[in-house]
Amino acid sequence: MNESSLAGPLLALLVLIALSGFFSGSETALLTFNRYRLKHLAERGHRGAHLAQRLxxxxxxxxxxxxxxNNFVNIMASSLATVIAIEVGGEAVIGIAAGLLTLVILIFSEVAPKTYATLHPERLAFAAAYVYTPLLKLLYPIVWLVNLFANSLLRLAGVIHQGAPPTDLSREELRTVVSEAGAMIPERSRSMLLAILDLENATVEDIMIPRHEIEGINLEDSEDEIIQTLRLTSYTRLPLYEGSIDNVIGLLHARNALHVLLNHGLNKEALRAIAREPYFVPEGTRLYQQMLNFQRARQQIGLVVDEYGDIQGLITMTDLLEEIVGEFTTDPADRISEIHRAEDGSALVDAAISVRELNRALHLDLPTDGPKTLNGWLLEYLETIPEPGTSIRVGDHALEVVQTADSGVKTVKIVPLTTPPQQVHD
Structure with missing residues (x-):
C-alpha cells in the first residue's frame, strides 16, 4: 500500500483516538464535577450546567x-491499526502495532484527557453535556438494554440501584468544607460559620453563668442593699428572689426597678408586681435549640434547672450570640477578665473559667464533654486536689497549679511550650 492510500486510514485512526480521549475525559469531568457548583450554575440559568445536571x-x-x-471507538481503532499493520509489514508487525496502539491510547486517550478533566472539569463537562444529551436520545434503546443487564447483575449481587448517590453533607463534612474554603470565605466569616455548627455540640451548661455567680435581687436584703445592687449592676435584667435563688419570683428589668424607686421609693411589693414570669431552661439543652427556644418564647434570659427543678445557672441570648460572633461587650464592668496574659506568652487563669472559653482563648484542646470548668477538669484528671506547683502537660502547653483552696484549684498558670518541659508532674 502506498503512502497516499495509508493517509485515509491513518487519519481515521487519529480521529478514533481523539474520540476515545473525549469519552474518557468527559466521563471524569462529569462524574467529578462539584455537585454544589453545578446546582448553583443550573439555578442561575446556565444551559450547559442544566444539561449536565440532568445527565x-x-x-x-x-x-x-x-x-x-468509548469501547466502540477503541475496538474500531484496534481493528483499523491491525489492517494498517498488515498492509505495511504483514502479520509479523501486528503485535508491534498492538503495543504501540495501547501506549498511544493510554497516553492520549486516558491519562492526558482524564488529568485535564480533573484539573478543568467545567470546560469539558459542559461541552460534553451538549453532545451526550442528543446522543443519549438517539442511542437510548441500546443504552437501556445494556443497563437492564448490568442492573440485573447488580441486583443478583445484592446491590440496589437508587439513582445518583446522595450529596448531603454531614456536619463534620460541612466543617471540613468551611475550614478548607480558604480565601473564598473571609477568616472572620469562616470562624462564625464554624461556631454555628458547634452550637449543636454544646449545651447550655457549657456557657451558663454558674449558680454561685448569679447576680440578682434578694427581697430579704435591706433597702440600702437592694438600691446598691441596682446602682452597681452591669446587667439589664436580674432575677428577683426571696431568700434563695431557688425561690425565684421573676425576672426584673433594672430600668423598670429604677423607675419604681424614683416614683414610689423602695417598695418590695411594687418590685414583685413589675417582675416578669421567670423562664426556665432544662439542663442538657443544645445551644442551637435554645437559641430557637429564646426566639419562639421572645425571651432573652433563662434560668437553667436540673431534673429536680433546682437552679444550676443562668443563660442569656447575649451569651449565645457571643458563641457565634465572639466577645462584643466592651464595658470592662460587664465581666471580670479571667485570663491575665504576660509578656512571655504565659497566662494566669482563674480556674473557674469554662473549658470552652479557655480552649477558644488559648487554642487548647481540653475535652468539653466532661467537667465544664478548668477547676473541674483538673480535679477529674488528677483525682485529687493538687498542691501548688503541680504541673501537667496538655498538647503544647504546661498547666501549673498556682493557688488552691480546700474546695479546689483557684489559679492556674498556662505556659506555651517550645521544648519539652524538664519537670512535669501528673
Whole structure:
C-alpha cells in the first residue's frame, strides 16, 4: 500500500483516538464535577450546567452511554491499526502495532484527557453535556438494554440501584468544607460559620453563668442593699428572689426597678408586681435549640434547672450570640477578665473559667464533654486536689497549679511550650 492510500486510514485512526480521549475525559469531568457548583450554575440559568445536571441524575445511563461509545471507538481503532499493520509489514508487525496502539491510547486517550478533566472539569463537562444529551436520545434503546443487564447483575449481587448517590453533607463534612474554603470565605466569616455548627455540640451548661455567680435581687436584703445592687449592676435584667435563688419570683428589668424607686421609693411589693414570669431552661439543652427556644418564647434570659427543678445557672441570648460572633461587650464592668496574659506568652487563669472559653482563648484542646470548668477538669484528671506547683502537660502547653483552696484549684498558670518541659508532674 502506498503512502497516499495509508493517509485515509491513518487519519481515521487519529480521529478514533481523539474520540476515545473525549469519552474518557468527559466521563471524569462529569462524574467529578462539584455537585454544589453545578446546582448553583443550573439555578442561575446556565444551559450547559442544566444539561449536565440532568445527565448525572441517572449515572447508570450516562456511564452506559460513555462506555458504549468509548469501547466502540477503541475496538474500531484496534481493528483499523491491525489492517494498517498488515498492509505495511504483514502479520509479523501486528503485535508491534498492538503495543504501540495501547501506549498511544493510554497516553492520549486516558491519562492526558482524564488529568485535564480533573484539573478543568467545567470546560469539558459542559461541552460534553451538549453532545451526550442528543446522543443519549438517539442511542437510548441500546443504552437501556445494556443497563437492564448490568442492573440485573447488580441486583443478583445484592446491590440496589437508587439513582445518583446522595450529596448531603454531614456536619463534620460541612466543617471540613468551611475550614478548607480558604480565601473564598473571609477568616472572620469562616470562624462564625464554624461556631454555628458547634452550637449543636454544646449545651447550655457549657456557657451558663454558674449558680454561685448569679447576680440578682434578694427581697430579704435591706433597702440600702437592694438600691446598691441596682446602682452597681452591669446587667439589664436580674432575677428577683426571696431568700434563695431557688425561690425565684421573676425576672426584673433594672430600668423598670429604677423607675419604681424614683416614683414610689423602695417598695418590695411594687418590685414583685413589675417582675416578669421567670423562664426556665432544662439542663442538657443544645445551644442551637435554645437559641430557637429564646426566639419562639421572645425571651432573652433563662434560668437553667436540673431534673429536680433546682437552679444550676443562668443563660442569656447575649451569651449565645457571643458563641457565634465572639466577645462584643466592651464595658470592662460587664465581666471580670479571667485570663491575665504576660509578656512571655504565659497566662494566669482563674480556674473557674469554662473549658470552652479557655480552649477558644488559648487554642487548647481540653475535652468539653466532661467537667465544664478548668477547676473541674483538673480535679477529674488528677483525682485529687493538687498542691501548688503541680504541673501537667496538655498538647503544647504546661498547666501549673498556682493557688488552691480546700474546695479546689483557684489559679492556674498556662505556659506555651517550645521544648519539652524538664519537670512535669501528673
Amino acid at each position: 448525572i441524575e441517572r449515572p447508570d445511563r450516562l456511564i452506559g452511554l460513555i462506555l458504549l461509545g
